Amino acid sequence: MRNINRIKVIGILSVLLAVSILAISVWSGRGNDSTPNSPEAAVDHADTKQENAAQDTAASVQAGPLSEEYVKVAENDRLILYLKEANLAIRLIEKQSGYVWNSVIEDKDSQDNEAWKNFMASGLSIDYFKKDIPEPSQTDLLSETNKTIAVTKTKDGFSAKIDFNDLKIGLELDVKLGDGELLVNIPNKSIRETPDFELASVYAYPFLGATKRGEIPGYMFVPDGSGALINLNDNKGKFKLPFEAEIYGANDGIDAVHRDLLRNQPYSVQFPVFGIVHGVREHGMFGVVENGQFNAKIVAYPNGVNTQYNWVTAQYSARESYLQPTSRAMGGIIVHEKDRNPEDIQTRYFFLNGKEADYIGMAKTYQNYLQKRGDLVRQTGLNSRIPIQLDILGAESKNGLFFKQMVEMTTVEQLKAIVADMKSNGIGNPTIVYKGWNKGGLSGTSPSDVKIEKKLGSAAAFKQLIAEFKQQGTPLYFYDDFTTAYGDASRFSARTEAAKKVDKTVLEIPTFKDVYESYYYMSADKSASIVDQNISKYAKQGIGNLAVGNTGSILFSEWDDSRIKFRVNTANSYMDMMRRLSEQTDSVVLYSPNDYMLKYADKVLDVPMHSSQYIYTSETVPFVQMLLKGYKDYFAPYTNFLANSKDELLRMIEYGAYPSYYLTYESSYKLKFTNSDDVYTSAYQDWKEEMAASYQTLDEVLSSVRNATIEDRIVPAKGIVKIMYSNGKEIIVNYTGSDYSDDEGSVPAKGFKVIEVKR
Structure with a gap:
């Protein structure tokens, strides 16, 4: 069964639970049994035999010898690109090593059914929606008999105009060589469709680098949490489901929101990358999803899941199915988005050799890539002592007889006392994030006005706090969030300013708490308006440093008047907001930011230190930490929330991550009847000794590599x-x-x- 965007039917909770827990979906049946036509040739075949003779000996175990059907279409100093027009299969030969990368599986002895054989042997595959049928269908270049493929040579590769004639769906596939790289592109403007048949999703070269059973040692890399590896073993059928994860996490603008079904959700994919290694430190391929990533998934199939092959790729979504409610009783019908995702599709493949051919080389490659893009800048002039990051909760709210009541957890004077005591205990270089400082406390007031909660201290006391910390050289950040909103907030109307899902219902998220039972996502326009209003207010209050909550990691589609705003639109709006904030403030820090937000984060908080631990994962690796070390200070999740602090301390040492804590001056018992009732242990007095000891240990070792990168x-x-x-x-x-x-x-x-x- 083929991997597609499954339809999310709210009523089938048992199915939703299984799908959510595994973060993967079932592969649905492929198209009809057929053989491809012979497309008209548009590529020069003159030198095929000569090149084939040279490459027979260079072919890797994965590829086998080139047939005369493969024609050289491009060559540079590092790579040679061959094309087989009938199925748009490609082979790349690395000139220095002679290693061959094959894009399709053409195994005559395969025991797979005809649909799978066709899919594996096709350079391109699509899912599509038939008119009035909610379930997508699938086809590919072999299954579809009535098709036209017109190939044109370009300067560095080729362009293929593809038409599935019976479906009246067409697109162009552009493939070219870069400097040791391969670029695969489908321009959005090239996509042709009609209301009777509309594009759902696209796979381009999903089997590039695929291996059979355990014939080639190595692993697949997936960006799950800090990073994870899936060994290229013969799994003998013990794994039944693949790895499948939406880049940038679930799209709550389309997906059914069931936060109660998962207490421990899988990690979100923050970086649009994937890879495969053939022989550790021998040969590797690393893919970066450059365009279309906002509506794409990373998919990895270990051997034994449907086929005997290991393969990893990106699946690009053009439009998705969803449940359109037709009654207040949650009745509805399954429909699909009428508007197509406007993004181009592009994957850039890097080919790694020797000591660079592993996940470490992938991290360094991506680090260089983000450097060139301007998202990462090498750190200089760092404090010799390691930093420690503290989220300090100021105030929360609880239900009263008639009105909400304030619960003061850390006043301004108490915050000063905590920092002073930390320094007297040998803890240096703290970064402080003050949460719940706004009028009304942390929960329920977002989007909060830039007004001080008077029960924590006067306006003068806040300004004195800012001045004193600045003089001490202690960074003090004030927490805010430009994505979530509560119905009680004075600056927000759920009826008019909440984001609406594509089914036109309000995007509301349950909290399963007693004080505020749900919250909303603000429309991107509302978020931008709040930021513009707040910038001048921060300046008046003397606030120069901001810690921004969910805005760096949450992404959703929304219905706006008469059209859909896709996730790429939301991302562009958020990036523009963060640009303005970074220009108008001294410093901004972000929690678990997605890759496109890295450039705006002076420090990165809550960096994942584990993977989701799927059954087929062979090892968790510090890919994210290798990427950031020497470029951004990054902090592990709160140490006082961890079950095994000893092993986590060792992991911080291994991963080069700095410690963080979520603290209050008062006992966490006072939070029992608030929306922060899951904060079980936070009192500074309870943690001060452990903090001092852990900090001294971490400082002893990590200060020696404060300015270094992981090699x-x-x-x-x-x-x-x-x-x-x-x-x-x-x-x-x-x-x-x-x-x-x-x-x-x-x-x-x-x-x-x-x-x-x-x-």
């Missing part, structure tokens, strides 16, 4: 990890219960060691 990571034995830094330092972490020794010395159980490596 390598190896696992010499189970539970032992070595991290190599650009400044010649090496950190060995021992997660096991026994001492570990090698040529570089001994590392105690549940301990670490810093080594100066001579180079």
Whole structure:
């Protein structure tokens, strides 16, 4: 069964639960049994035999020899590109190594059904909607007999005009070589369709780099949490479902919102990347979804899930199905979006060799890519001591007899006392985020006005706090959020200013709390208006530093008057908002930002330190940390919320992450009847000793690599990890219960060691 955007039917809760927990969906049946036509040739075949003779010996295990059907269409200093017109299959040959990357699987001995064989042997596959039929159908270049493919050579590759004639759907596929890269592009303007048949989604070269069973050692890389690997093993059918994750998380503007079904949700994909390694540090392919990422998924199929092949790719969505309510009793019909996602589609593939051909090389490649894009800038002039980040809760609210009552957790004077005591206990270089400082406290008032909650201190006291912290060199950030809103907020009307889902219902999210039972997402226009109003108000209050909540990581489609605003529109609006904020304030920090928000984040908070631990995942890796180290200070999730603080401390050392805490001056017991009742332990007095001890330990080791980048990571034995830094330092972490020794010395159980490596 083929992987498509499953229809989300709200009434079938058991199905939703299973799908949500696994963050994957079932592969639905493919099209009819057919053979392709022979398209008219538009490529010069003159040198085919000569090139084939040269490449027979260069072909990798994955590819096999080139047939005469493959024609060279482009070549540069690093790559040669071949094309087979009948199915638009391509092969790339790396000139230095002679390694061959094949884009299709043409296995005559395969036991797969005809639909799967056709899909695997096609360079391009589409899903489409038939008029008045909500369930998408699928086809590809082999299954569809009545098609036309017109190929034209270009300077660096080729352009293929494809028409599925019976469906009256057409598009253009442009493929070209870059400097050691392959670019695959489908311009949105090239897509042709009619109301009778409309495009649903596209796969372009999904089997590029695919391997069979465990014939080639290596792994697939997926951007799940901090990063995860899926080994290229012969799994003997033990895995039944693939990895499938929407880039930038679920689209609440379309998907049914069931927050209660998942207490521990899978990590969101923050970076639109994927990869596969053929032989660790031998050959690797790394894909970056450059266009179309706002409506795309990363898909990875381990061997045994439907076929005997391992493959990883991006699936691009043009439009999706959803339940359109027809009554207040939640009756409805399944329909699909009439407007097509306006994004172009483009994936850039990098080919890695030797020591660069692993997930570390992928992280470095992406780091260079984001540097060139201007999203990452190398850090300089850092404090010699490591930073520690504290979210300090000022005030919350609870239900009273007639009105909401304030619950003061940390006043201005108490905040000063906490920071002073921390410094006296040897904790240096703190970054403070003051939450719930607005009038009305943290929950229920967003979008809050830029007004001080007087029960925490006077306006003069707040200005004095800002001045004192600035003089001390202690960054003080004031928390705000430009995405979520509550019905009680004075600056927000749910009826007119909440975002509407594509089914035209209000985008409301349940909290499962007693004080405020739900919240809303503001329309992007409303969010922009709040930002514009707040900028001048921040200046009047002397607020120069902002910590922005959900806006850096939440993304949704919305219905606006008579049309759909897609996620790309929301992202563009958010980026414009953050640009204005970063220009008008001294500093901005973001929580778990998506890649397009990195440029606006001076520091990155709540960085994932784990993956979602799917059953087919073989290892969690610090891809995100390798990407950020030396470019952004990044902080782990709150240490006082972790179950195993000892192992998490070791993980912070391994990942080069700085600590964070969620703290209050008063006991967390006072939060029992508020929307923050899940904060079980937060009193500074309860954590001060552990904080001081943990900080001293982390500072001892991570201060030595404060200005360095991560250059390598190896696992010499189970539970032992070595991290190599650009400044010649090496950190060995021992997660096991026994001492570990090698040529570089001994590392105690549940301990670490810093080594100066001579180079």
